[in-house]
Amino acid sequence: MESRFRLLFLAMPVMAFGLSGCAATKNLFGSGEKEAPPPTEIPEGRVIEMEVERRDIKEPDIDSEDFEFGAFVGVMSIEDFGSDVVYGVRFAYHVTEGFFVEGSAGQTEGGLTSFEILSGGAPLLSDSERQLTYYNLNVGYNILPGEGFVGAGRAYNTALYVIAGLGSTRFAGDDRFTVNFGAGYRFLLTDSIALHIDFRDHLFDIDLLGEEKTVHNLEGSLGVTLFF
Amino acid sequence: MSERNTTTIRSTPRLTRFLKSALLLLLLTQSANTALAQADDEYRTVAVAEPYLELHTGPGVGYPIFHVIDRGETVEIIKRRTDWFQVRGPDGTEGWVDRAQMERTLQPSGSHIEFAEANQQDFTDAKWELGLLAGDFGGANVISLYGGYSLNPNVSIEVWGSQILGNFSNGWMGSVNVVHETWPEWRISPFFTLGAGVIHTEPKSTIVQGEDRTDQIAHAGAGVRVYVTRRFVLRAEFKSYVVFTSRDDNEEVEEWKVGFAFFF
Numbered sequence: 289m290e291s292r293f294r295l296l297f298l299a300m301p302v303m304a305f306g307l308s309g310c311a312a313t314k315n316l317f318g319s320g321e322k323e324a325p326p327p328t329e330i331p332e333g334r335v336i337e338m339e340v341e342r343r344d345i346k347e348p349d350i351d352s353e354d355f356e357f358g359a360f361v362g363v364m365s366i367e368d369f370g371s372d373v374v375y376g377v378r379f380a381y382h383v384t385e386g387f388f389v390e391g392s393a394g395q396t397e398g399g400l401t402s403f404e405i406l407s408g409g410a411p412l413l414s415d416s417e418r419q420l421t422y423y424n425l426n427v428g429y430n431i432l433p434g435e436g437f438v439g440a441g442r443a444y445n446t447a448l449y450v451i452a453g454l455g456s457t458r459f460a461g462d463d464r465f466t467v468n469f470g471a472g473y474r475f476l477l478t479d480s481i482a483l484h485i486d487f488r489d490h491l492f493d494i495d496l497l498g499e500e501k502t503v504h505n506l507e508g509s510l511g512v513t514l515f516f
Numbered sequence: 517m518s519e520r521n522t523t524t525i526r527s528t529p530r531l532t533r534f535l536k537s538a539l540l541l542l543l544l545t546q547s548a549n550t551a552l553a554q555a556d557d558e559y560r561t562v563a564v565a566e567p568y569l570e571l572h573t574g575p576g577v578g579y580p581i582f583h584v585i586d587r588g589e590t591v592e593i594i595k596r597r598t599d600w601f602q603v604r605g606p607d608g609t610e611g612w613v614d615r616a617q618m619e620r621t622l623q624p625s626g627s628h629i630e631f632a633e634a635n636q637q638d639f640t641d642a643k644w645e646l647g648l649l650a651g652d653f654g655g656a657n658v659i660s661l662y663g664g665y666s667l668n669p670n671v672s673i674e675v676w677g678s679q680i681l682g683n684f685s686n687g688w689m690g691s692v693n694v695v696h697e698t699w700p701e702w703r704i705s706p707f708f709t710l711g712a713g714v715i716h717t718e719p720k721s722t723i724v725q726g727e728d729r730t731d732q733i734a735h736a737g738a739g740v741r742v743y744v745t746r747r748f749v750l751r752a753e754f755k756s757y758v759v760f761t762s763r764d765d766n767e768e769v770e771e772w773k774v775g776f777a778f779f780f
């Protein structure tokens with residue numbers, strides 16, 4: 289009886305050692321039984337992807353406002369023929385934040401020259417010939433972009449810009465090659481509506497009063513434009 | 517996580533967009549309320565992936581930065597002007613962000629946006645072109661507007677309208693040209709052109725004699741197109757015209773012009 293117990297007690301450590309030895313050896317050679325993964329697990333990343341609503345931005349969805357269109361009214365002086373109201377339309381395409389190209393068309397009317405008034409003779413031009421219409425195509429640059437402050441709480445984006453270009457003026461029965469240049473001030477009431485103050489000089493050659501000369505025709509105008 | 521992919525989005529032709537805008541304006545007048553409701557929906561949302569996004573007060577480098585939006589926050593893109601984007605932050609602050617920063621934001625899908633800019637490849641491949649040139653036409657000033665359509669990268673067809681403003685006569689000219697570009701992939705791309713059309717001349721009113729004339733013309737020429745930036749092209753050309761007059765002799769006129777063009 290006693291010997292049986294002794295055997296049992298001897299056998300227990302031997303078995304324990306044997307088992308643990310076996311386990312150690314198995315682990316050592318990497319052939320140990322792996323822990324089973326939870327059966328419900330989904331490959332990493334899958335869950336997140338399923339929940340994301342794919343809504344990529346397409347550029348056409350973003351409203352692009354590089355074009356500007358508007359009208360202006362002001363006063364234009366025609367050399368020798370007095371000053372009158374001028375009105376017209378203007379279209380611009382903003383290429384970069386600095387450069388833009390612009391097209392303008394306007395109309396005004398010439399009055400009587402001093403000579404016609406003093407001599408009292410036959411008028412130099414017919415009424416239709418006194419109509420002045422012009423178009424020009426310009427390149428512009430915003431030289432001083434900035435902000436204008438109204439009171440303490442309001443700031444408006446502004447820009448001082450210069451333009452130069454060429455075009456044609458129909459006056460006194462002929463189309464005349466015209467160079468024009470000037471400067472303007474753009475005041476953005478909102479991000480899409482702008483007020484303009486413009487001063488421009490239109491130069492062309494005219495030989496109506498004897499010899500050919502280059503005339504300066506100054507124009508000052510106020511305008512409203514919309515960006516779209 | 518998996519690597520981020522980049523989506524490149526091509527810009528739509530501006531002409532098409534212009535027509536769409538005009539159409540939209542018409543529709544707006546009829547259904548202002550619905551259109552406004554939809555416009556709210558159309559704002560696009562991106563997440564800030566850089567440490568912060570800088571909001572300028574205006575669409576230009578000089579405008580001061582008045583607000584920053586932190587990483588992880590989202591912004592709505594309201595509109596674009598040249599290379600600037602107007603965005604609205606989570607607290608309703610609106611400001612302008614430049615393109616370089618916008619391209620580092622993330623779309624809801626986790627991918628970066630790339631706002632495609634016209635580049636030199638588009639210069640070679642673009643279908644439509646609109647340009648403006650001025651110069652000298654046999655001693656008179658000439659202003660020209662043209663529209664072109666590319667049949668393939670090498671060959672395009674152009675329609676020209678010109679106003680001629682001289683000392684003794686004025687006039688206009690219309691012509692159709694075939695243009696061949698030998699090396700369209702070059703930044704400075706030479707071309708050759710052939711065309712035909714009509715020229716109308718009227719003597720100036722201060723010259724008593726002379727009458728209006730309309731004659732046929734044919735011309736050959738050569739020139740160069742230079743890609744500058746974005747959609748912008750410089751162009752210079754020389755054309756030699758033959759005017760088929762009703763008199764015994766045909767007139768020959770030489771024309772030089774320089775100008776710029778946009779492609780779409």
